[in-house]
Amino acid sequence: MKIGSLTFSNPLIMAPMAGITNLPFRRIVKEMGCALVSTEMISANGLIRHGKKTESFLESIPSEHPLSVQLFGSDPKTMAEAAVIATERGADIVDINFGCPAKKVLKNGAGAALMRDIRLCRRLLTEVRKAISIPLTIKIRTGWIPSGEEAFALTQIAEECGVDAVTIHPRTVAQKFGGISDWSLISRIKEKSTVPIIGNGDVLTPHDVLKMLAETGCDGVMIGRGAVGNPWLFRQSSDLLKDKTPSPVTLDMRKKVILKHIDYAVEYWGEYRAALMLRSLLPKYVRSLPQCGRFREKVVRVTTKQEAVDGVCDYFDALRQ
């Protein structure tokens, strides 16, 4: 897969996810063979005002690169300025969010609200393209109407403005994350477009990766919820793409990765903040295993690294017996 000047070892991409795709999480999926990781969506307004929390979303380490930095906002000049800041801070790709259906984003005219104003989209993409020379990508939805008319129009404008790839999550704004994504829209957009098209939506297994590539002809596959608590999806999918049988995830492998995630989290946030994050993250790693409820009860109260590590070790010891 190629995006502008960048070539990737496989077509597997981690979806930007607010509250999830922080640096510790990105390190884990990268180590599992994900070719491209992304920050969560970052407010362009916050960046140009040098908001401390906003800027912290740009923290990165060399081994996770190439890194895509996703921005949201609606003012073309602000977006261009923020794209320059992201580039200076080490982004390899700038991605613009045209798909967020959250009320607080829509009410500021950003995210999926932009798909209703195609002229503003053109101005915004023109400004950002002028401002940066690294690859520029966009992430869009079906739009506000199920036919996907807005998605076709925006993809065409993106191509005319020099955008290097388009990710399509084929759900309408009203669907948010419910219902089923309409992969036929990915195929229809791919047929007409000249830039790489990345498909997204409901990829939960390695077979789904192959199916999406075969059914839609897309160039890359972006995985979101399916990889949360299951980073092995990248390794297994990459195996399947090479015609190898995906290796199963053993209890030992699972425990090792969870402990590594705890280390990365503590390194990044410090012990107490990491513990708060781990309370919701750790149960996701064991949701398919027996007695996951008991594990959850234990880890939702952790306040130190040792408590988190003990919770994990006790749980896996009990499973083995």
Ligand SMILES: Cc1cc2nc3c(=O)[nH]c(=O)nc-3n(C[C@H](O)[C@H](O)[C@H](O)COP(=O)(O)O)c2cc1C
């Ligand atoms: C908790 C959560 C946070 C998300 N945050 C973002 C975000 O910051 N930027 C974005 O473009 N999409 C975001 N999304 C959408 C995902 O990137 C992806 O498009 C969507 O989940 C569909 O893919 P999936 O079916 O593989 O999960 C988010 C989704 C979820 C569930």
